[in-house]
Amino acid sequence: MxxxxxxxxxxxxxxxxxxxxxxxxxxxxxxxxxxxxxxxxxxxxxxxxxxxxxxxxxxxxxxxxxxxxxxxxxxxxxxxxxxxxxxxxxxxxxxxxxxxxxxxxxxxxxxxxxxxxxxxxxxxxxxxxxxxxxxxxxxxxxxxxxxxxxxxxxxxxxxxxxxxxxxxxxxxxxxxxxxxxxxLHSLSFLTITSCKRLMGLPDGLDYLTRLKSLTIGGFCEELDSFPSLSSIQPASLETLELYGWAKLNSLPADIQRFTALTQLWIRNFDQMEALPEWLGKFSSVRYLYLRECKNLMYLPTAEAMQHLIYLHIFFLPQINGKMWKGKRRRVAQNCPYSKYLSPLKTD
The missing domain is CATH 3.80.10 (Leucine-rich repeat, LRR (right-handed beta-alpha superhelix))
Incomplete structure (x- = not known):
């Protein structure tokens, strides 16, 4: 009309x-x-x-x-x-x-x-x-x-x-x-954490073609493994921060796809005793942060970690006791990682 x-x-x-x-x-x-x-x-x-x-x-x-x-x-x-x-x-x-x-x-x-x-x-x-x-x-x-x-x-x-x-x-x-x-095709930073009832990740994450930083985890504690990250586009992701929970004893294997990573944070994987050797394949990773993994005892070989320029260790009691001595927490002389730990931040 x-x-x-x-x-x-x-x-x-x-x-x-x-x-x-x-x-x-x-x-x-x-x-x-x-x-x-x-x-x-x-x-x-x-x-x-x-x-x-x-x-x-x-x-x-x-x-x-x-x-x-x-x-x-x-x-x-x-x-x-x-x-x-x-x-x-x-x-x-x-x-x-x-x-x-x-x-x-x-x-x-x-x-x-x-x-x-x-x-x-x-x-x-x-x-x-x-x-x-x-x-x-x-x-x-x-x-x-x-x-x-x-x-x-x-x-x-x-x-x-x-x-x-x-x-x-x-x-x-x-x-x-x-x-x-x-x-949100232009989204650069995404955080999904502390969702105690979440059993999986939403559909549509593959549309985030410009995602540079992802912080994710802290999901339902009944889950025995970390939900798949296969829908995340690997080409653009530079920073990945993973939050685990009490049951988890391993890292999600599909993070090996993220070949552009420069920073990797690993937190709260309480039952994990060893980091996988394939972690050394991340030649792009320069900064590795390990926090509050209570039973973590073994790191990959020094050769596998030689690309690191910064290693941050916080509340890993099984490792801290071996790597530090004295009140000033100096690096032990026989630590195989000592030449890769400069500058080194500890808490």
Whole structure:
């Protein structure tokens, strides 16, 4: 309807007929406004003084390619799914200002949208699906830090083609129901740790083609082995920090694929007694950090470790007692690694 510029109160019929208690569109569940190129105004049926209801059962609202729309109603007491694309940010903010029942929100191509409206984030505690695509002006998800009301409900978060996005909220780790998050092709640093119920890694990690640093582990202690890292792209990864747990007695063998590694951290592999000899194949690794592996007794041969320029050892009681002597903890003269341990940091 390219010629429609305004949707007035006539859209609601004679809503004054029968008094202010009249219910308008009492059974309507879905409403779409699509490709109305010149629509500027869609008036609200209700004045601030009325007590009647409009759209009491509306569950789905879709507004698409209404680029001139400047004003729109905001009375949707039961709305669950809101899909909006190719409209102005002021229109999106007005419509969403009083929404409290959303379970799904899809946003695409909203111009001049720097962040999601604060009231929208605070008031929708049942939101499960949040998709944001092609919002070129989006800088951050939240205008004032982590003011989210859906910490326990959000299951899926998708962000794609938002060129100016520069900040992801720190509160992502508190999203306890999150099942799906990626399409972040430019992500450089990723940390997934201390997830005591996590049994495996999410799908989609193979899309992280620019990942440089990965910190991962501390998962479900019922697992006897570390989850496979085969989905991680090996070419770009430079720093890998592995957190184990009480049961683990070996490193994940598939880390041998990461031939570009320069720094490797190994923590909390409590049942591991020896580092594998293949660790020496990492000719690119220059910095090796071993921390809190209580039963680790054996390192690879000195020849296998000769590429190291820095070795950090912390709380490895089976090794510390052999390598250090005296209160100053000097390197023992007969330590086979002494020529590779300069500079050496110990705690």
């Amino acid at each position: 390219d010629n429609v510029r305004s949707i007035g109160t006539e859209f609601y019929g004679d809503y004054n007929d029968g008094g202010y208690d009249k219910i308008l569109f009492p059974c309507l569940k879905s409403l779409e406004l699509v490709r109305m190129q010149n629509l500027v105004e869609r008036m609200d049926a209700m004045e601030p003084t009325t007590t009647g209801m409009v759209f009491p059962c509306l569950k789905n609202l879709s507004i698409s390619t209404c680029e001139q729309l400047e004003s729109a109603p905001c009375h949707f007491p039961s709305l669950e799914e809101f899909d909006i694309s190719q409209t102005k940010s002021t229109t999106f903010e007005k419509i969403s200002s009083k929404l409290t029942t959303l379970t799904s929100l899809h946003i695409s191509g909203i111009s001049e949208l720097a962040s999601l409206p604060e009231q929208l984030l605070k008031n929708n505690s049942s939101l499960m699906y949040l998709n944001i695509w092609f919002c070129d002006d989006l800088v951050s998800l939240s205008p004032h830090g982590d003011v989210w009301g859906f910490y326990t409900s959000l299951r899926s978060l998708q962000i794609s083609n938002c060129k100016k996005l520069s900040y992801l909220p720190d509160g992502l780790h508190t999203l306890r129901s999150l099942e799906n998050f990626e399409d």
